[in-house]
Amino acid sequence: MLLQGSSSLNPESINSYYSENNETVRGIAKLFKKIENEKDSPVKITIDDASNINTEGYHLKIDNEKISITAKDNAGAMYGLITLSQLIQDAVDQNVNLPMVDIEDFPLLAYRAIHLDVKHHMETLDYYYELMDRLAAYKINGIIAEVEDKIKYVRQPKVASEDALTIEEWEKLSKYAKERNIEISPLVQGIGHASFVLKHDEYRELRDDPESDWAFNPLDPKTYEVQFDLYLDALEALPDGKYLHIGGDEVHTSGRQSEKSALELQLIWLDKVCKFAEEQGRIPIFWDDMPLKHANVYRPMFDRNISPEKVDSIWETNEHELVKFIDKFPKNCVYMRWNYQTPETYGNLKAMEWFSSHGFQVMGATAGQTRWSLMPQNEGNISNIRSFALSSIEKNLDGLLLTLWDDDSPHFELYIRGIIAFSEYTWSGDQRTKEEFKEAYRQRTFGSEFSGNEYAFIDRLEGPVAHWKNALLIEGKQRNQLRKLEDPLSEASIELPSKNAKGEWAKKHEKRLENARKQLAELDTVEQRIALLKKESNRNPYTLEMYEQVTKLVQFSYEGLLKLETYDLATGDTENAALEDIKKMNTDFDELREKLETVYAKARVLNKPANYILDQDHHTHNANQSLNFDWQFYPEMLLLEKIQTIE
Structure with a gap:
């Protein structure tokens, strides 16, 4: 961004735009209440798919009397308007004219998604709509919604909580988000974390362990009848996403004396659900922890003190436990490597590289909330969010997920600073230190006069x-x-x-x-x-x-x-x-x-x-x-x- 002094443009006078792509731009501009298309407007918006501007990127230029926004696609035009709106807000607060700037901006990670975990409570529907507007302003473009029993399932109605949103209500929210370049994809827990289904007496026979409502029996065909029904309803409720997150973490299945190993059992389940996802036109996402645990290569990912040589030795000793089943790992699946505290460790990077080197799709997952009560701790986990974002950019991965677990259920409003940090580092990379980011957060959230550390x-x-x-x-x-x-x-x-x-x-x-x-x-x-x-x-x-x-x-x-x-x-x-x-x-x-x-x-x-x-x-x-x-x-x-x- 080149700062060139102050323009002659009064920020409060910017209330219209001009674009030859009027029908396309009108919907975008409406989000910012700048809905008049006037030829003499100082704001000109151009969408040119032949432009050499990056996908979702934009070129914003403010000179003395005019403003231009150029983008390759609708998303870029929207993000350009978002940046312009922020500059207008700052100028109004400071009672000055708009600055003259020349900004070329684009994301360094293509998929920048947050986790919406509603297993223990729901926000109001009005809040979700308002949240979509804010997430768009933060340049978030994806949501993984862990819906559990908060959809009014039609095919398996017993699973739905009485306070669940209907399929139609979810679909309407999905469309609203899509208009803001946010795709919502469902996460429906499958083999484990299945208490929301298996707690009901009607599904007790599908338990892997009759005394526990935690995991499905992967060898019972009825398991898949129930899970696929839940998937179908979830996909109808959230039709605009490209993924189906199938969960799969923290599971130990017995197979009821089947003589199959826990890893074999999970891969049997994974194969079936991944094929189903593909048939529905969705890319399945799978938490990758259990195969790594079964192969005894898991713990080095969370140990900062273990040397790379020791990690390599552990892999050399145990990798065969993965390799002997490698043909059973679905190729159409994204293997999501979650690490909330130590994403920078050699062991974590080694695990991700193992999947990618064997031709599998890999994506990381960081966290803005884990088991913290009342509010997120550890500065919203900003350092670890930054670390995983930067390594994902360096490894040229497609994206990153910010998990926001509802386990101890702080209010969602208290997650926002972590979400903005995630947006900052997945979009821009290493442009600001943690302290610089927090100062920028305070400036944007409360006003320029409140950016100092005394307001932290x-x-x-x-x-x-x-x-x-x-x-x-x-x-x-x-x-x-x-x-x-x-x-x-x-x-x-x-x-x-x-x-x-x-x-x-x-x-x-x-x-x-x-x-x-x-x-x-x-x-x-x-x-x-x-x-x-x-x-x-x-x-x-x-x-x-x-x-x-x-x-x-x-x-x-x-x-x-x-x-x-x-x-x-x-x-x-x-x-x-x-x-x-x-x-x-x-x-x-x-x-x-x-x-x-x-x-x-x-x-x-x-x-x-x-x-x-x-x-x-x-x-x-x-x-x-x-x-x-x-x-x-x-x-x-x-x-x-x-x-x-x-x-």
Whole structure:
């Protein structure tokens, strides 16, 4: 981008365009409310498929009095308009004319997809439509929708949740996304992760293990009757994508004494479902972890300390376990190598190269959310997203997927910074450092005057949230494990101070209390920054509301610990006041929860249907532990229940 000074163009006067490709451009321009095609408009848009501009790329030039956008295709024209809209927004905010620029821009990865995981909850339909507009602005062009039971299946209606979207509702959303250059493809879990099907008594006979709802029996023909019915409905619901993601990760099948190995069983299943996908005109995508595990070459991908020589030695010893079945690996399948923490390791690159060197299609998968509670951690995983994007570009791969797992179900709004980071590095490559990216994120999200590091409240919030997860539990107990306990109130919830042992509770929990004070000081700074932004910034108010509610929930838990300390140390007249303050926590919590749920519910459906069947929860997903929103507050509710017993 060449900066050439300021133009004479007032940004607020740019409300039309001119294009000889009017019918094509009209739909694109309408997205930005610039719907008038006027010959004297300063904005000229040209789509020329003979242009030497890259696919999805554009050339945007702003001179003193005119603006031109040239692209090879509709997507490029749209992205050019997106960039122009951002420049207009910045100029309006700063009360200046548009800058004179000459920008040639195009993506370095062709397929830039995010994961939409709806297995534990749905967002509102309005939010999904608004999300498509935002994803288009971020230049995301694909979605892998892990639909599970959130389609009103026609061929297997028992599988559908009562709150599922109809096939027609999904199809309408798919068309809306397609108009914005976003193709939505379904992910329907197959051989494993099948609890959404196998939890129902009607499908119990299809279980690989009769006592577990986790995996299908790959040797039962009825398995494929059910799965193919689900696939067909999902493809009708999402007709505009080119992929069918069939899952296939984290599966160990027994074959019910078939004498076939777990790898053979998975390849039998993989062959059948890949052939079916091909018959439907879709490219199947398969998580690649299980074949690598069965061949004992999996662990080096996640070990930064193991040497390349050691990795090569492990492969040399075990590669034959893959090679002897290589003819059974479908050639029409994309083998998706997921690695969320260590994508740069030699072991990870080695695994990807093994597939590609044997003629298989390979694509990577990074993550903006894994098992983090309440909000993404590790700076939204930006460093690992960047690393996998850059290696995918270097290896000339077709694309990359950003997984956004709903296992512990933070609000989707809190994934957005990670999504934008993914967009940045898959489109532009290594143009900005992590800190430069975060500064640009703050500028774009809240305004140019709020780009400085003093407004980096998201990073500052991560520490308090990470410590909050188990702050109210006995040491060693985990928030997501509470449902597995016979009596979580006594087994996991922190004990209360005793009137007969004054000061002992505070002494025992000295480090916990010290940490609570430290985190509250950090939260106070976060709260001040959010309040200032809510007052001064006119961008993305809902994002700020969401982070504000996260802050208040975390504050409540830490403040509760300090109130217990005050009670433990209180004597005489102050003891009754301290006790009253503790008892008031129930009322305070009810008010906090009501406000939080009101804000969350602007975009999220909080409660599951009354007749919803929770599955066996093999991976202890927080969001799978109650029909209502109780799972979000379980440790807090346990503590409040205990407090009511104090006399």
